[in-house]
Amino acid sequence: MRVNQSVAKWLGAIALLAGGLLPLAGAQDIVIGQIGPFTGLPAPDASQLNQGAKAYFAQLNKAGGINGRKVSFFELDDTYKPDGFVAAFEQAMQRKPVALISPVGSASLQRMFADKLLDKHDVVIMNAVPGAEPFRNPGHPRLFHVRAGDKQQIEKIVNHARTLGIVKLAVLHQDIPMGTGGVKVVTDEAARLGGMDVKGYQSVFKPEDQAKAAEEVFKSNPQGVIVIGAPPFAAGSVSALRKVGVSQSIFILADTAPGMLARVAGADLARGVGIAQIYPNPNGRTKTLVRDFQAAMQAAHPDIKAYAAFHMEGYVSARILGEGMRRIRGEITPAALARSLQSMGEIDFDGYRIDFSKSNAGSRFVDIAVMDQDGKLRY
Numbered sequence: 001m002r003v004n005q006s007v008a009k010w011l012g013a014i015a016l017l018a019g020g021l022l023p024l025a026g027a028q029d030i031v032i033g034q035i036g037p038f039t040g041l042p043a044p045d046a047s048q049l050n051q052g053a054k055a056y057f058a059q060l061n062k063a064g065g066i067n068g069r070k071v072s073f074f075e076l077d078d079t080y081k082p083d084g085f086v087a088a089f090e091q092a093m094q095r096k097p098v099a100l101i102s103p104v105g106s107a108s109l110q111r112m113f114a115d116k117l118l119d120k121h122d123v124v125i126m127n128a129v130p131g132a133e134p135f136r137n138p139g140h141p142r143l144f145h146v147r148a149g150d151k152q153q154i155e156k157i158v159n160h161a162r163t164l165g166i167v168k169l170a171v172l173h174q175d176i177p178m179g180t181g182g183v184k185v186v187t188d189e190a191a192r193l194g195g196m197d198v199k200g201y202q203s204v205f206k207p208e209d210q211a212k213a214a215e216e217v218f219k220s221n222p223q224g225v226i227v228i229g230a231p232p233f234a235a236g237s238v239s240a241l242r243k244v245g246v247s248q249s250i251f252i253l254a255d256t257a258p259g260m261l262a263r264v265a266g267a268d269l270a271r272g273v274g275i276a277q278i279y280p281n282p283n284g285r286t287k288t289l290v291r292d293f294q295a296a297m298q299a300a301h302p303d304i305k306a307y308a309a310f311h312m313e314g315y316v317s318a319r320i321l322g323e324g325m326r327r328i329r330g331e332i333t334p335a336a337l338a339r340s341l342q343s344m345g346e347i348d349f350d351g352y353r354i355d356f357s358k359s360n361a362g363s364r365f366v367d368i369a370v371m372d373q374d375g376k377l378r379y
Contacts, residue, residue, distance in 0.1 A: 029072035030065070030332055032057070032321065033097040035088045036104045040080030043231045043260045045129065045310050049102045050075055052314025055296035056322065066325045066332065082111035089117050098334055099124040101317050106178045106230060109135050118142050124334045127317040130255050132178040133185065136361055142338050145361045146317050146354065150178060150253060151185050153276040154226070156366040157251045158189040160274070161224050162196065166249065170222035171200045172213055172237050174229030182228035205233045207240070214240035224249040231256040235264035242269040254278045257308055262375030270371045277367040279316065280352055281379050282307035289349040320354055320362070323347060
């Protein structure tokens with residue numbers, strides 16, 4: 001049987017829209033998407049988030065889905081560029097997703113707010129990377145943050161530094177909202193604790209500029225350094241600081257994966273760096289949440305033998321979406337999902353707690369792990 005040209009063109013457009021990433025959703029499927037830097041960012045953040053989310057959705061679908069409806073999950077590459085993010089967002093909306101999971105990139109999120117994409121389109125966003133304060137306060141009613149924010153991470157680091165006897169802190173930060181907002185949080189928390197001296201050093205993401213800023217930090221002879229910026233900036237800054245002779249304690253935020261830090265700075269220079277952790281140890285054994293996560297990953301990705309925090313983040317973000325959708329009575333829409341998330345109260349995943357009843361920031365969990373000589377985290 002021949003297919004006429006108009007139908008053929010329509011089928012071709014649909015195939016292009018799908019991007020070759022996943023089969024098209026069935027009529028009764030619940031559509032969830034992910035927009036992220038699958039290329040462009042020299043770090044596995046988006047891919048690991050994707051693997052974790054897919055592990056949960058596979059687990060959910062195998063168990064019957066949501067009231068018998070399966071979840072169809074797709075992903076689109078924004079190439080780590082704000083224009084790419086906007087284009088991918090518009091493309092994603094044609095598939096009418098109920099929610100998007102974990103977009104990555106301060107500049108892309110800033111563009112999302114500037115272009116009012118969440119006002120133009122009917123969709124919920126579950127989680128965002130990074131957790132910069134400008135994206136949370138005032139935030140947006142349909143943007144839900146799973147991870148503890150940069151503010152909570154920085155406050156934990158400042159308090160941890162104080163317990164170590166550090167009272168003179170340098171902050172090497174990038175010239176983006178995450179960095180400029182972060183240095184203020186350091187200053188405010190240090191002032192609250194009292195007796196701490198803080199000085200900020202701003203840099204753009206260029207090796208020569210980071211090297212100059214690192215030299216200035218070295219000359220000030222701080223007792224500890226906090227680096228705040230996108231993962232490539234943070235990893236490069238750690239390398240620059242160690243190379244100019246900064247031997248004091250260095251702390252970075254959770255967005256920078258230990259593997260990336262070890263690759264950029266080298267295992268020797270990365271050793272001893274403290275990294276904020278906003279999820280339980282994904283390779284641990286004691287927590288029920290971690291065992292559930294590991295079982296889902298083993299089933300979906302048997303080739304992956306060691307798990308990263310971004311794997312856990314993708315899994316938890318997807319699981320919270322599942323919890324929210326299960327509680328909806330009636331049609332599952334973005335508006336119904338937002339109401340469900342805000343009304344479901346605290347969910348305790350064996351000590352990892354999520355609660356959207358007071359705000360759209362769900363977790364305050366922060367731990368600090370330290371890089372060892374093998375490039376692995378010690379909790």
